[in-house]
Amino acid sequence: MGVTGVRKPVQVKRPDKVVTLNIVVDAFVDLPSNMKGSHLSRNVEVIGEIVDESVREPVSSIEDLTLQICRSLLERHEYASFSEARTVADYFLERKTPLGKRSLEGYKIFASAQIRKGEELNAERRIGVEVVGMTACPCAMETIKDDLSAQVENLPIITHNQRNRTIVEMDVPNGFDIEAEDLIEVVESAMSSPTFEILKRKDEAEVVRRAHENPKFVEDVVRDILSAILDKYSDFPDDASVRVRSESEESIHKHNAFAERDTTFGELRL
Amino acid sequence: MGVTGVRKPVQVKRPDKVVTLNIVVDAFVDLPSNMKGSHLSRNVEVIGEIVDESVREPVSSIEDLTLQICRSLLERHEYASFSEARTVADYFLERKTPLGKRSLEGYKIFASAQIRKGEELNAERRIGVEVVGMTACPCAMETIKDDLSAQVENLPIITHNQRNRTIVEMDVPNGFDIEAEDLIEVVESAMSSPTFEILKRKDEAEVVRRAHENPKFVEDVVRDILSAILDKYSDFPDDASVRVRSESEESIHKHNAFAERDTTFGELRL
Amino acid sequence: MGVTGVRKPVQVKRPDKVVTLNIVVDAFVDLPSNMKGSHLSRNVEVIGEIVDESVREPVSSIEDLTLQICRSLLERHEYASFSEARTVADYFLERKTPLGKRSLEGYKIFASAQIRKGEELNAERRIGVEVVGMTACPCAMETIKDDLSAQVENLPIITHNQRNRTIVEMDVPNGFDIEAEDLIEVVESAMSSPTFEILKRKDEAEVVRRAHENPKFVEDVVRDILSAILDKYSDFPDDASVRVRSESEESIHKHNAFAERDTTFGELRL
């Protein structure tokens, strides 16, 4: 029981500077069955204080911020045995186009944490990213290729391609850390191509070409992300969970293609 | 892996007539790891055929429709071991205002089903409703009452009140059935007051008065719904699960108040 | 001053049957400056009565329904000198894929009307449609073609393609009528290709091929729609206005490409 949709600007440390992120926070505690109402204003106070404090001392990440909120919630609601906080923010990274131009790209990053009273060191932390990129369909490409004469050997074959939206969310086991930037890179590498806000003509052609050399179903995107994550975080425990959802806004349909896998490192290792 | 956001009009039988519901369907199957891509067009075909068939023979409910889609998905994707379908639709019911006027009110109804190959009779079915109503805050009311002189005994005390949006989703165990109308009634009874599209002045005053005689926190709404559900479906098995989420769009804040409980009949019986 | 977001199911006559449309209605009147508040419940009553009446006698179109609401609003609010109503509904049409399969496709249709007291016969009526289709980019295609050797003469060249969302809204002059179906057809013909909910492999390839034979910028879509409308409604008066907005959800960018023209038949005839 708590509050949803609290909007705040917060100061976050990056390696080389301090950035302002506009976060939206949900914050909850449980309520003993013998208590009629809780004091929701405390949830918003906690969020406000931590955000205020970030002006003096920027937080190191929205994961840390989320964890701090969880801890303060438990202290402030002395009757609660459980607290949870969830945060989402727009995030920007500088990217290089195929021909090497700089382009500032937008993403969403997520963090959540849950704590039980008495087990404050065992917080359950999760981190996530939403990345918009591009998929080109392998199926239409193959059908069209079969129809064309042999002469097209080595030529790129037309197919439908579209905006793809992929979300990864995973546990951050105790003693480990995950950088949102790394997850964003994993996702972009698994798509037919990343997308860019600025593309001059040669760059535009190159992005199209690469996407067509790398056609992907949504289920390929999911599979390739999971495989890269298993590689990258090879020392994560078996019970760490990870969920990947990829949705292609099909250019040839009015509906979307969708694939999801909600699994654990243990299952991935089988 | 499948399709999301497929929109169709479907004919549904009601006790006294046939109504058209505009449904949005998501439909998925799993994919063996040795298969590269599935045939998503089959998912949309299945949905289309069942909707077409409903013109000749209206379906009995969106729960049944969802289950039929699941079964056809497994037949059509011979390699799949699992299928899932989810449906949402706008739904309208005639209501009586406090003074007895008829008013047509809008709701959302949900249905989902999952089947594993070889266990077709053990489908996991869920049904849900979203209801918009009204809550009046007990806390502000009490603070204000304390400030007023004794003379106000029995007079309604001002407080903030607001639109509340509550969602119930629950398992439909095998051998049982749940009517969406019943769930809608359970939810409306648990709010400070239902809301109505048409209210002449006397009716408007009466709705306001009733809401103030019945102040509720979001956590009260959740608790009262669970208690009514336990009563109404008293023969449901212990492992049947139910989730209630209630969100009040607080008139005095820019954020929302939120309560949720995700539990089972077994836990509720403790 | 009025109400927004009133949801109702309404019975509408089609050439061969009666369909149920779920409409969302906004309804307004003006208020003389010496009046403090109007009686908003009358707006919702008017909508409710016309919708109820449609059960006995289906309305002929949402344009007519919108006009009826406007007239009743003026009667019921005797102090008002002006009324306005706006309606939007999901709408479905059966389409044929390139290879001749039937596919039920979803659209949005809009209608609005405004009346001034004493000029009830001079209602300003507008109608509109929103169509989702597909555009393939001519620019990337040309750049890529320039890079490829001469041998590719007559072969389809890859490019980025994507979901396109186009809205047309136009005046319906007194004495004329416009069928939403006709506007939908005009829009679909102006895109690189219409899109379809069900496409088996051969059909999918054919849609992709046609889109690549017919590359379009958003500004081409707008221009071609205006030209077709000028042809189709050639006897419309010069002061009839029309607005076309086309947005391509670019597969290679995170932002959209957008073109709009808000013009009159007179300007188009210059």
Add this chain to the structure above:
Amino acid sequence: MGVTGVRKPVQVKRPDKVVTLNIVVDAFVDLPSNMKGSHLSRNVEVIGEIVDESVREPVSSIEDLTLQICRSLLERHEYASFSEARTVADYFLERKTPLGKRSLEGYKIFASAQIRKGEELNAERRIGVEVVGMTACPCAMETIKDDLSAQVENLPIITHNQRNRTIVEMDVPNGFDIEAEDLIEVVESAMSSPTFEILKRKDEAEVVRRAHENPKFVEDVVRDILSAILDKYSDFPDDASVRVRSESEESIHKHNAFAERDTTFGELRL
């Protein structure tokens, strides 16, 4: 014809500090009828360069930023005779609750500009704000008061109250400036009460009390804003336009109450 939904973080000067605003920009130019396609990448380049420049030299406001984008668009698209840019951003201001506590509140601010070639000094600039606050209904209050005995003289009477969302957009005539903060204050003063993210019990009661002492229909909110604007910007020319839209998310209905006035300073002065 241009781009919509370009997201960027931009550095903006405030009296006492530099803040980062996450802006969403739409940017357009016209296209001579003899040109087939324009170079949309230039629009995004222009936005990117101005945002980059803001890191070195923060922009003075999003109005200025929008105007700069317009000017660069005309320079970069040498064939265009017209350019337009529109910007929206989340914005935060520190407020004091009735009992004097600080609370950081969120708003939206808008800016747009249009320029014609050769008339660069005559830019049409507009600025706007969206404010969420609270309205309490005068009508239900009056009906209920009539029903209660005389003893309640001077006691606050219950009524329905709810979240209200009000948008003001107005011209910024050449030679004048408008501070978004001022518009936000005008709007908050015209509601039954502003709302606050943090309210301890006494403050909560006070906000409720003030809202009930100050009941407002949406049309009152619109009227009071226009009157305050006419006062505050008393030297604005007659042709400067202003539009106010106020929407109350009625706690007793599922639909909203809405009032709008789109007028000019000249009309307001009549």
